[in-house]
Amino acid sequence: MAPSGLVLSGRQRELLRALEARSAQLGVMYVGGLTVLADVSNPDRHSLCAHSLRELMEKLPEYLDVSTKAHKESLKNKVGEVEEKFTRMKVTTGCFNASAGWDGNIDAPLREFLVRLTAFCEWFSAHHPRRREEVHRTLVRLDGSGRSLPTALASLNVDAWDEKRDFFQAVAHHRKAAKDAEFTQWLDALERFLLERLVPRTFDEFAEIDAILGRGGDGG
Numbered sequence: 001m002a003p004s005g006l007v008l009s010g011r012q013r014e015l016l017r018a019l020e021a022r023s024a025q026l027g028v029m030y031v032g033g034l035t036v037l038a039d040v041s042n043p044d045r046h047s048l049c050a051h052s053l054r055e056l057m058e059k060l061p062e063y064l065d066v067s068t069k070a071h072k073e074s075l076k077n078k079v080g081e082v083e084e085k086f087t088r089m090k091v092t093t094g095c096f097n098a099s100a101g102w103d104g105n106i107d108a109p110l111r112e113f114l115v116r117l118t119a120f121c122e123w124f125s126a127h128h129p130r131r132r133e134e135v136h137r138t139l140v141r142l143d144g145s146g147r148s149l150p151t152a153l154a155s156l157n158v159d160a161w162d163e164k165r166d167f168f169q170a171v172a173h174h175r176k177a178a179k180d181a182e183f184t185q186w187l188d189a190l191e192r193f194l195l196e197r198l199v200p201r202t203f204d205e206f207a208e209i210d211a212i213l214g215r216g217g218d219g220g
Helices: 010-022 024-038 045-063 075-092 108-142 151-172 180-198 203-219
Strands: none
Touching (some): 010 024, 010 180, 024 045, 045 151, 045 180, 151 180
């Protein structure tokens, strides 16, 4: 439910109802972002709203029963583990010294590190496709129409989702300063994207619209 004093458009009210039908918490994140955005006296309103919208996008899979293991894996942590292993290996291996650099046969410490590095490279090459598959499953579950798309079109939808998430994440982390018009465009794009899937128009609705337009044309 929107707080008193917050004016929502018809589309925003419909999206809020659709999100609340999935989870009250999703509605809280959405309307919370809109509330802070509406406070023009707040100089940080764009980043705070972007934080709420990014959280909404990231938490949505949980309420759709979609596992997001790849999203929860941290590249920073993985790199940190390899770096720590590399630092220890350089001290213990006989294959490296400051004057000669790397030389000699592979010994146990170097072999252990190379095994770890190989595992990291394999994880890294698989991580991005796994993450995209999680986004794809989220969008499929989000779409209440039951429609399936060709692979190429489904991939475009994943790209569109990622672009929106990247924008709001950059603004939320103060890596990007967005003007009102630009931020509104991205918010509008996200709202339409979600609403088209949560409350898809039916053929009957389109037929009714066509009939209204047809009557309008006859009357002109």
